[in-house]
Amino acid sequence: MLAFLKKSKYVLGLNARNLNYLRPSNSLRAIRIADNKLLTKKILRKASLPVLQNYGLIRQIKELKEFDWSTLPSTFTLKPNCGLGGQGILVVYGRKKKFPYPWIKADGRPVNIKDLENHILNILEGTFSLTSLPDIAFFEERIKLLKLFKPYVYRGIPDIRIIIYNSVPVMAQLRLPTKESSGRANLHQGGIGVGIDLGTGITTTAIHRGRLIEYVPGARLLLKGLQIPEWKEILKLAIQAQIVSRLNFLGVDIAIDREKGLIISELNARPGLSxxxxxxxxLADRLLRVKGLKIKNPLKGAKISQDLFGGEVEETLEEVSGKKVIGINEPIEIPDRQSGKYPTMAKIDTGAYRTTISTNLARQLGLNEAMRYKKVRGALGLEERPIIEFSFILDKKLVSTEAFIADRSQLKYDIIVGRKDLKQFLVDPSKNIFMSQRVLEKVKEKRGIK
Incomplete structure (x- = not known):
């Protein structure tokens, strides 16, 4: 939060959003289309992009009186066509028995035909409309919940909001429905927003009612570290939707159906800024970084997004702590009198106190002159290990230390770096860097190392 506040001059406000991005970037015609859910779906469907199926729509009271309720499935969503901020959306979770028994809302309460009629009348009167003008009500397919998200939501479907500018995704969040939000993935109504690292598709920090949280309310379920599936495809689909909509600045909402896969649930010409x-x-500095870029295709836009904005959390941690973030496998270089620097991969092991180098590598580099010996309990029981003076370069930082020499001939890494030598670093277990043996051999060959 500290680093975020330091960058507060770059926080995008509503006025700046409207004056600098929404109005200059989007035509009134494109905005009107995005405000009209049915028209948006028609255009997206025409472009062969995945959208939700409609079960029926009601434009006027006469159609409401004549509507055949038996045609509705056991689960669906009732929406206003031009609704504002998720208002007027009624999620029907299921039905205990077949028609004419009442349906069950996401909050567990029953809803019958009379309830639906009253809700539709409110929609037709424009109660939930963006412009307060008479509106259209429509019944829409309810997405089938992906098993991955089931522990994180309350009787609703999560979606992924991606803000796109100039065909480049600049920010994303996972929106989770809660009991408070009545199964709707809307932050203003009590849903949870979880930031997503654009480079990896992994969730980061989370908010609920404007406050930072770590866990799902009422459960010890960590919100950070969740890998969103098909992340690259999600970014590409969002850009495709942006291109079709002709909105240069917008929010694209994408959901994942457990049977159909990715589905565009909505376009938003006025994406929220929480x-x-x-x-x-x-947001402001991210928008400036992609302004004026020439994006050839969605794949290019997704790649630029991941390159520019991936690892933002890592950068924040490094800025606040002054320490570099490293993974559990890292390339290191060992200063060598003969070849200059010897490259190899090391295992970062916070469970070990002291760094250990293999007997074979120590002999090869002429590092087998022991300073002293120390008894340690290892996998083979109690043994006496030599300790040597040892230096290595990790992430451009020189580390001078004392290291054990041990037989590691049966192990993958010649070196493990212990926590004693990690005081300049933060270890992220989800960050892995792999350098194949073939690549290492090429590096050694180039440097004349045998």
Missing amino acids: IQIANLSP
């Missing part, structure tokens, strides 16, 4: 808090990152 996404900045969920990501602990301001």
